[in-house]
Structure formats: C-alpha cells, structure tokens
Amino acid sequence: MASQSNPIIDISKEILLQANVLSECLQRHSITVPKDLAPGSVSQLWTTEVQEIHVLRSTIMSLTKRLDNLLEGPHGILHEYVSVNWEHGALYALLEWKVFPSIPLDGTPIHASQLAGITGLPSAKLLRLCRLVATAGILNEPAEGCFAHTAISEELVKDEGFRSWVGFQLFETRVASAHLSDSLLESRDFWGDDGSAFKHAWGVPMYAWHKLHPEKGARFAQAMESVSQSLDPGDGMIIDHLARFAASEPSKIKLMVIEVAGNGAFCRRIASFFPFIQFEVQNPSLEVLEQGESLLGAELRNSVRFRRRDTFAMRNTEEIELEKLGSNEFVRTSFLIRNTLWCMKDSEVTRLLQTFVPVLQSDAGASLLICDLVSPAWATFEPHLERIYRRRDVTLMTMHNAKQRTAKEWTDLFLGAHPQYQVRLRHQLRSLDCPA
Structure with missing residues (x-):
C-alpha cells in the first residue's frame, strides 16, 4: 500500500x-x-x-x-x-x-x-x-x-526618505484604514476625496490635511520622492524609454519632453543625464511652478523651463512649434504624464486625452507617454505578490476614494477619447508605460 x-x-x-x-x-x-x-x-x-x-x-x-x-x-x-x-x-x-x-x-x-x-x-x-x-x-x-x-x-x-515613507504608512494610512468600513456607508461610488476613509477619519481630504499639518505634509512629500526613486519602477521605465530614443535616433534629432501637470522634481533629476532633451514643466498652479523653478540649479536653467498652463486646454501644432524655442534642429515632442491620472474620474481622463489629439494627428513624430498605476488581472502573480497589488487597490480606495484601473480599463479610456489612439502597454510590476 x-x-x-x-x-x-x-x-x-x-x-x-x-x-x-x-x-x-x-x-x-x-x-x-x-x-x-x-x-x-x-x-x-x-x-x-x-x-x-x-x-x-x-x-x-x-x-x-x-x-x-x-x-x-x-x-x-x-x-x-x-x-x-x-x-x-x-x-x-x-x-x-x-x-x-x-x-x-x-x-x-x-x-x-x-x-x-x-x-x-x-x-x-x-x-x-x-x-x-x-x-x-x-x-x-x-x-x-x-x-x-x-x-x-x-x-x-x-535613508531619511524611506524613513518618512515608513512613518506615513504607520500613521496617516493606519488611522485612515480603521475608518474604511464606516466610510463605505457614505460613498458607494469611486472618485472624489469626500468619499474617502481618510476624510472620514480626519475631517478633510488627505492633501488638505497635509496643508493643515505642514510637518506631516513635508514628511509625505519626502516619502513620495523616495518611493519614486526606489520602490516604484515607473521613473526607471521613463528613463529607459528616453535612453532608447537617444540610441535609435540620429544625433541631429532632438527631443522635447513636456511634462503635463508636473512639479519639476522628475525633470530636475534626469535633465543632466539627457543633454539632447529640452524639458518643459507645465502646471496651472503658479505656486507649484515657482517652487519648482526655485529648486532648479543654474546648470539646468537652459534645459528645464516652467510654464503656467491650463491642464485641460486643447493643444495645437502652432503652440508646440513655439515651445521648441525656435531651434534649427529637428525636434520631436513627447508629452509626459506621470502619476496623475489615477486620481481622475474617467470623464476627466477622457477630456485630458482629447487635448493631445490635434498634435498627435498632425505630427507623426509626437507621442504621449503615460506612467501610472495598473491593477493586474486576477491570478497574474504568486499570492504573496498578488497581495501587494490588492493592498494598493485598497490603499487608493482608503486614502482617496480612487481605484487602480486594469490594463483593459486604460485601453478603453484611450479608445473612448479617440478611436485613432494606438496604445502600447509596457508593464514592469507597478507601472504603465503607454506611448500613443
């Protein structure tokens, strides 16, 4: 037997x-x-x-x-x-x-x-x-x-930045998570910080609370800076994309990267590694732009510039030509949106994506590069890795009443914004690289 x-x-x-x-x-x-x-x-x-x-x-x-x-x-x-x-x-x-x-x-x-x-x-x-x-x-x-x-x-x-991230996780998120159950009684739908467990716990949405408590706000900013440089591979994927451009294009072709709704931190960090790239940071907030520009070293002032612009205003070819600073070289334009769309309603994302259509239709060399969160399909990973993604799903729901979109949901948003969008997805654990 x-x-x-x-x-x-x-x-x-x-x-x-x-x-x-x-x-x-x-x-x-x-x-x-x-x-x-x-x-x-x-x-x-x-x-x-x-x-x-x-x-x-x-x-x-x-x-x-x-x-x-x-x-x-x-x-x-x-x-x-x-x-x-x-x-x-x-x-x-x-x-x-x-x-x-x-x-x-x-x-x-x-x-x-x-x-x-x-x-x-x-x-x-x-x-x-x-x-x-x-x-x-x-x-x-x-x-x-x-x-x-x-x-x-x-x-x-x-590692001061990582210590800030640990502190944020142990305080703000821990307290907010205790109120998740009660917050579900108030808001059954996604989107809108007013429905978040964080607001239920603290009385105001997270970003507003950090303004009221600047010492915690500074810790959060430092934590996010640390995460973007170490834990989240999204920035690395963007850098790899820019490096591939440098390796594949003739030296006479330059690249202009326009970061939409940015604050300048990412462009400041990588500008010195890519001398062939002209960076422009766009944001509707004059305060954000002034702060970003104040942190810009003298050696980067010819490579990175800041411009106030309504995020949802339509973009056109004439405007882009002006943004190329009258360069005699052939310049390709790449719009960049980093970690911004995850907290927007579908209707807002669609509206923003539509603003790029005129330029993408008229300039075959232009592209749209998006780095954002993706919720993987069920049973994609081993359970201990699956747990990380499902934890992040609930984190966004708790802190912002937002959700991670699946790859299909992202693709549907692009095609819903315009049927001619061509979406290429590149995944690296925690990010979405989506040039159009």
Whole structure:
C-alpha cells in the first residue's frame, strides 16, 4: 500500500530544490548572500533585476508562505494577521522619539536605561517597545536590555526618505484604514476625496490635511520622492524609454519632453543625464511652478523651463512649434504624464486625452507617454505578490476614494477619447508605460 503524501515534506523538498537552483543562479551572476542582517549587510539578491533570480525568489517566498500557513492553521493565521497593529504602533513610537539614531551605528549595544536618558522616554516603556520591535529583526537584543542595530534599523537611520515613507504608512494610512468600513456607508461610488476613509477619519481630504499639518505634509512629500526613486519602477521605465530614443535616433534629432501637470522634481533629476532633451514643466498652479523653478540649479536653467498652463486646454501644432524655442534642429515632442491620472474620474481622463489629439494627428513624430498605476488581472502573480497589488487597490480606495484601473480599463479610456489612439502597454510590476 502506497504511503500518503505529506504536504509539509513535499513543500519543504520543493523549497530545497528551488533554493539550490537559486544558489546556482546567484553563483553564475557572482552574487553573494549575507549570512544574516547585521549592520552593513548588502546583497544584489535584494535589488537585482535579473528575471531568473526574481522568479526564483518569488517561487521560494510563495512556497515558504504556504508552509507557514499549513503549520499555523486558520486561528494562527488570523491572529498573526491582525496582531501586527501593536508592532506598528511600537515602531512608530520609536521613529517619532528618534530612538534609532540614538543607537550607535558602529554596532555597539546600548542599554535601554541609557537610551531612555538620550531620548527622554521612560526606561520601562522604552524597553518594551524595543523588545517587541527586536522580535521582528528590526533591532537586535544581544544581551538582556541592550539593543543594537540590524541592517533594517540601520536603513531607517541612513535613508531619511524611506524613513518618512515608513512613518506615513504607520500613521496617516493606519488611522485612515480603521475608518474604511464606516466610510463605505457614505460613498458607494469611486472618485472624489469626500468619499474617502481618510476624510472620514480626519475631517478633510488627505492633501488638505497635509496643508493643515505642514510637518506631516513635508514628511509625505519626502516619502513620495523616495518611493519614486526606489520602490516604484515607473521613473526607471521613463528613463529607459528616453535612453532608447537617444540610441535609435540620429544625433541631429532632438527631443522635447513636456511634462503635463508636473512639479519639476522628475525633470530636475534626469535633465543632466539627457543633454539632447529640452524639458518643459507645465502646471496651472503658479505656486507649484515657482517652487519648482526655485529648486532648479543654474546648470539646468537652459534645459528645464516652467510654464503656467491650463491642464485641460486643447493643444495645437502652432503652440508646440513655439515651445521648441525656435531651434534649427529637428525636434520631436513627447508629452509626459506621470502619476496623475489615477486620481481622475474617467470623464476627466477622457477630456485630458482629447487635448493631445490635434498634435498627435498632425505630427507623426509626437507621442504621449503615460506612467501610472495598473491593477493586474486576477491570478497574474504568486499570492504573496498578488497581495501587494490588492493592498494598493485598497490603499487608493482608503486614502482617496480612487481605484487602480486594469490594463483593459486604460485601453478603453484611450479608445473612448479617440478611436485613432494606438496604445502600447509596457508593464514592469507597478507601472504603465503607454506611448500613443
């Protein structure tokens, strides 16, 4: 009689098999893996874009999650799922009281009583906060009551932008999410910040609340800047697109990139890498333009300019010719819309897309490049990755009463704006690259 299969053994064997394959792949790419997460630990395993490594990591993580679930069972899974709220509260308290930068970066442990004297927190309470956070590996407690950095807490000290993002997630979004259920009684439809859980929690929409609390607004701005440069590959996809243009076009052809409803941060960041590109930042807000221009270094003033313009005003060929600054070289125009359409109603998106039609019809070299969020089709990814996207779906609903559109919904919007739009979709985990 054949023995019954044991799923715990089967999954464990598959994890070992895939781990061996990953190990061989890492060796081929000369990538080493740290033994632990001690301060200073780095590895390309965490950052590489090699597709084979990415797939293997995803497969192993999915398998380990399946094994965890089998070992924990329903009660254990739910208990762990909801109990992290207390850990998040502890981590936020340590961030707000600047505990992490008070711990020596050289790896020397510091006793909780000494840490309390530096931060002003009561020693007994600080001990409990640090000890809980240490169980997640964020801090290390090498001796009773003594705490030292790990690579994780070190990251929170050294990367100010990422620390701001973590703080935003632990405060604004955590409070807003507690009001999601009640907000559904007030607004059954998407779109409009008045129907958001954030407004239900704080009394005003998120951007208005940040204006009322400038210290939190500054943190949010810093957090978003950090995300755009590290976590979200959308900007990288735009840069790759511009680099492909540079490689494929004759040197006499220049490119003008017009960022619609921009603030200048992205153009400032990449202008020095693309001397063949003239950037123009358009925004209806004079305040946004003046702030963006004030941050522009002298070396970029000939490459990046700012212009006040109604976002929904129709664009025409004559206007674009004027924007080319009378250049004697042949200039192609590429309109750029970054992370703007996700919070617009369908009717507003359609109206904006229609403003580009006259130029795109009359100038075969012109293009429209859109970088925005896409909700992937069901079962596209392994469950642990699927969770990230579904979490973002609910994040937008909670914070702005908005939704991530699917690839089909984006395509339908373009074709609904004008039947001659030709849509090319390029996906890289979190972004939509949509030249027309």
